[in-house]
Amino acid sequence: MNTYAEENYLKALFNLGNEKGEVTVQELSRRLDIKMPSVNSMVKKLAEKEMVHYESYKPVKLTEKGKTEAGLIIRKHRLTEMYLVEKMGFGWEQVHGIAEQVEHLQSPLFFDKIDELLGYPKIDPHGSPIPDKNGKIQWVHYQKLSDQKAGDKVKLTAVTHSSEDFLRFLNSRGLNLGLIIKVLSVEAFDGSMTVSYGKKTAETLTKTVTDKLLTEKA
């Protein structure tokens, strides 16, 4: 098992290394607000545990194993954030600090339950993907419904918000996941959209709504 400190390093490496996957000691040091010599020794320790590839004077890179571990922590973080917002009524600006602590809890039971209560979300409300139980991120390229044009035909695959109110609204309109939606027209002045799906031939959705619906090409 990884220590609390190790988990923070793994997470930082994951978050910083988006493009090349490489992160310098200094970047890590700044992100974690930990002095470079401390980072240096921790990086060595992580290399020892085969969590990172590392050679002196070179940037650090997560191994597959490291990526998985990091993914699992980020999974816990994002599920927690979502739960706090959707189920407990916190504001988005309030949840980061709490999730930062909760992500270190060791209890598959707990996070599985959260996952279940949230309806197994694949992305958080910011659109960031939530890694699966194996720590892997599914790199599906979701597109907001609001980014579609008239004539487009898409499949509704995810929602970025799962508050009771919003889910109730979706239900009342018969908007279920997997549904094929055809965009009929888009109003230029307010971004509202008229679409057809299922039995509905012309339903109008506000931009507030279409912003929260994620789609794939149908």
Add this chain to the structure above:
Amino acid sequence: MNTYAEENYLKALFNLGNEKGEVTVQELSRRLDIKMPSVNSMVKKLAEKEMVHYESYKPVKLTEKGKTEAGLIIRKHRLTEMYLVEKMGFGWEQVHGIAEQVEHLQSPLFFDKIDELLGYPKIDPHGSPIPDKNGKIQWVHYQKLSDQKAGDKVKLTAVTHSSEDFLRFLNSRGLNLGLIIKVLSVEAFDGSMTVSYGKKTAETLTKTVTDKLLTEKA
């Protein structure tokens, strides 16, 4: 602020010191599964911080300050347990380990929200009192079910033991907190008791069980 380890000592002192309030180094050592010399030095540290009264070769006792700190941790623990059971659908027997970790989170915001969502409860799922925001416990007068007489009608409000097996047993008999129980008869020779509650018209409980069930006048 207290460290993670300090918090565990405070909690153990609080839980062990129910009668006289005094706890020996050895008791602490056994409860925490930490060797005596380690306990000894931590106790000194806590005395330094004025969390406990301590003199060499004497038992340890929480100060008022220590009691308050311990109460606040226990408050977090019990609120967490209750939330897990009431709002997330966990079973009684599942929540202890999770709460044990959550109780160390530093976020008044988080626990206030839980408190609010639960409707400011004074009792947790095991029936133990929940300390208030100042760490103080309201001592309610409970009576063992085994001390009741035939004809008495009482409300089940707490259990004194919360092992997995015991909680599972209670579940299997439909014995939930808040339940109204009527004592039908008591066997003189073994103290076993026949009671009725809910849909059950004549359930027999051994003294081992009724000793662990706490009640209020209904």
Add this chain to the structure above:
DNA sequence: ACATTTTCTTAGGTTTCCCTAACTTAGCCG
């Protein structure tokens, strides 16, 4: 290309919290 600056590493120190081994105090018993 070489001198300066920046980045990284090494060395050595601190705090927290745990350990084992060995010693001391307190309580008990004949």
Add this chain to the structure above:
DNA sequence: CGGCTAAGTTAGGGAAACCTAAGAAAATGT
């Protein structure tokens, strides 16, 4: 009361994760 045992303490050490100070490597500018 003296001696034994159990409980408590002291001494010394180790792992984790941080630090500062100082030296080494790499990058950078003219």
